[in-house]
Amino acid sequence: MMGPLLAVAPQPIQGFFDLVNLLCEPWLFFTLTMVVFFAAIYFRRTLVKPPVALGILIASVAAILVSFMSPQFKAEASKPDNAPIFMLVYITGFCIWLAFWQAVKNDERLARGEKPEEYEVGKTRLHVWPYLLYIEGIVAAFVLAALFIWALSLEAPLEQAANPAKSPNPAKAPWYFLGLQEMLVYYDPWIAGVVLPGMIISGLIVIPYCDPNPKGLGYYTFAERKLAVTTFLFGFLIMWVVLIFVGTFMRGPNWNFFGLYEPWDVHKVLSLNNVNLSQMFWQDGMGKALPAAWWQREWPGFLLILAYFAVLPGVIMKLAPKLYRDLGFIRYSVLVVHFLVMLSLPIKMYLRWSLNLKYIVSIPEYFFNI
Amino acid sequence: MANIGDRVRQVLDEHIYKNVVWKSVFRHGFPDTDRNRTLVVLSNVFLHLHPAKLKGHAVRMRYTWCMGGLSFFMFLILTISGVFLMFYYRPTPEYAYSDIISLREDVPLGMFMRNVHRWGAHAMVLIVWLHMLRVFMTGSYKAPREFNWGVGVILLKLTLLLSFTGYLLPWDQLAIWAITVGTNMARATPGVGHEGPLTSMIGIDAGYDTFQVVHSKSDIRFLLLGGSIVGPPALLRFYVLHCVFLPLVAGFLMAVHFWRIRKDGFSAPL
Numbered sequence A: 001m002m003g004p005l006l007a008v009a010p011q012p013i014q015g016f017f018d019l020v021n022l023l024c025e026p027w028l029f030f031t032l033t034m035v036v037f038f039a040a041i042y043f044r045r046t047l048v049k050p051p052v053a054l055g056i057l058i059a060s061v062a063a064i065l066v067s068f069m070s071p072q073f074k075a076e077a078s079k080p081d082n083a084p085i086f087m088l089v090y091i092t093g094f095c096i097w098l099a100f101w102q103a104v105k106n107d108e109r110l111a112r113g114e115k116p117e118e119y120e121v122g123k124t125r126l127h128v129w130p131y132l133l134y135i136e137g138i139v140a141a142f143v144l145a146a147l148f149i150w151a152l153s154l155e156a157p158l159e160q161a162a163n164p165a166k167s168p169n170p171a172k173a174p175w176y177f178l179g180l181q182e183m184l185v186y187y188d189p190w191i192a193g194v195v196l197p198g199m200i201i202s203g204l205i206v207i208p209y210c211d212p213n214p215k216g217l218g219y220y221t222f223a224e225r226k227l228a229v230t231t232f233l234f235g236f237l238i239m240w241v242v243l244i245f246v247g248t249f250m251r252g253p254n255w256n257f258f259g260l261y262e263p264w265d266v267h268k269v270l271s272l273n274n275v276n277l278s279q280m281f282w283q284d285g286m287g288k289a290l291p292a293a294w295w296q297r298e299w300p301g302f303l304l305i306l307a308y309f310a311v312l313p314g315v316i317m318k319l320a321p322k323l324y325r326d327l328g329f330i331r332y333s334v335l336v337v338h339f340l341v342m343l344s345l346p347i348k349m350y351l352r353w354s355l356n357l358k359y360i361v362s363i364p365e366y367f368f369n370i
Numbered sequence B: 001m002a003n004i005g006d007r008v009r010q011v012l013d014e015h016i017y018k019n020v021v022w023k024s025v026f027r028h029g030f031p032d033t034d035r036n037r038t039l040v041v042l043s044n045v046f047l048h049l050h051p052a053k054l055k056g057h058a059v060r061m062r063y064t065w066c067m068g069g070l071s072f073f074m075f076l077i078l079t080i081s082g083v084f085l086m087f088y089y090r091p092t093p094e095y096a097y098s099d100i101i102s103l104r105e106d107v108p109l110g111m112f113m114r115n116v117h118r119w120g121a122h123a124m125v126l127i128v129w130l131h132m133l134r135v136f137m138t139g140s141y142k143a144p145r146e147f148n149w150g151v152g153v154i155l156l157k158l159t160l161l162l163s164f165t166g167y168l169l170p171w172d173q174l175a176i177w178a179i180t181v182g183t184n185m186a187r188a189t190p191g192v193g194h195e196g197p198l199t200s201m202i203g204i205d206a207g208y209d210t211f212q213v214v215h216s217k218s219d220i221r222f223l224l225l226g227g228s229i230v231g232p233p234a235l236l237r238f239y240v241l242h243c244v245f246l247p248l249v250a251g252f253l254m255a256v257h258f259w260r261i262r263k264d265g266f267s268a269p270l
């Protein structure tokens, strides 16, 4: 609303924009998000206090209002199809708060040797009519009203008629697939578009069979399920919500990475001198020419990947022997392979940012690049 | 003098609950006794998705966030608004785009229905994810609910696919390019996509030439799109998947999901 009035944002705000843009280097941005993620879990007892949570909410709304003074942010944020992104951020934020607020309360009770709150409340049995059906009816009415208001106030987008000859730049997938599109930067389509999505599905399905912890069923808790909750939320928040946010607001023309408030310059050129591991090993390391045959050229990469999937499970087994004992060989392997694959995404990201590494194994002859 | 409530109650008792038509449809009187409250739920096929009684915590919004119920509610809204849209939409490149325009300009309530359908679809994706988050955070996937969690994961996948196939139907620039980006990945499926690893190894060596079994006109992406680009056959395929096949499968799995919730019992602390 202030956007159109001001061609340029006032000085201090411009300074804030510049600072944020500076923080939006890919490696820095992801490192900061992860720091915030782990810090939030560590300081959960403070953060769930209603006044603190409310403060964060108000601060974030203020930040968004200020952000609208940036023409770039405003342009993206006001695309109708991006409205769900704000709902995603706020409703997910609220739900996470609600879960942790109850978890923290329950953890205190458990520490005192009491039963969780759900247990006490659950002692009374209530008739579904009226106690549940009323709630369902009222909630349904509110959601329907909200949807109608949304539908009346925001028109679904309709662009020019389809033209296979004219591709937009950037061409973006629907928002819920932006995480996958982001993975395409770091992995070839057969991994980012096929293997990883497949393993997200299979990984979700195997969760119940690979979580040997019998505690924490039927109530909110963090203390009793630290590892499970942290891993799941890492996937949910960092690899889904954050990557969607990045894909929406920070990926511009030619899929270049832009600061949150940085204008999308179609001609932005990034020097892309990414190199393969084989080049690093043979040329930079050994001072030789690349061997011609792929199996000769690529063995260092294969060795590295083999080590990742063969040695690390053993290390984890040593660190958490109980996990292995509880799960047995097969379920332990399934769990660890999924875990390592999930971790391979941030690992590849950091390798790209720090060493300009393109492929660990690269056999273009067979479209086989990792 | 009796107060209004008692008076209303008296009228209901005399004229409604004893009425033959009422009694032929509903098998209970005013739901203020334990017996009648139980009958409200048990004698109604839809309400009988619920048990007659639940433990207190399971009723509270702070436990379930109502997200499972809302997922289903969104599915119903989308079915109704979707049927409305189907009356006015033809899935061919000649008509698709102009049908959306006339939906906006000529059809009474057309634009409203399109908006409800579009935003409802976005909302459903979000709601289903949050339902999964709640189920995870309460540990409700643990035994004996492992299988139902798996059914849920497939439902999540179907929700995404429904949304994705619907995205193509307006046949505008947004649609075909989002679908192009999305389906391009299928080219790279190992073994069955023509640019996938291992694919080029599947060939027949005839000495003078190799015959590729999987090429750009026989791979998995071709199967999905009915062509090698997002063209007319892709529009028809996505339409059929979106309006017939995927909703049927989703509806079927929801039935399984709900039945299992009843059989497994609602999650509760021991």
Ligand code: HEM
Pocket: A204, B064, B066, B067, B068, B069, B070, B071, B072, B075, B128, B131, B132, B135, B138, B140, B141, B145, B148, B149, B150, B151, B152, B153, B155, B156, B159, B254, B257, B261, B265, B266, B267
């Ligand atoms: C279209 C999608 C879905 C619909 C319509 C749906 C519907 C429901 C409903 C109505 C409930 C009752 C309790 C509640 O509201 O929380 C429920 C429970 C449950 N859902 Fe879903 N669901 C869907 C997707 C999922 C997904 C994606 C998952 C997990 C990956 C899942 C796993 C479960 C489990 C394990 C329960 C039992 C919870 C308990 O006993 O506490 N569902 N679902």
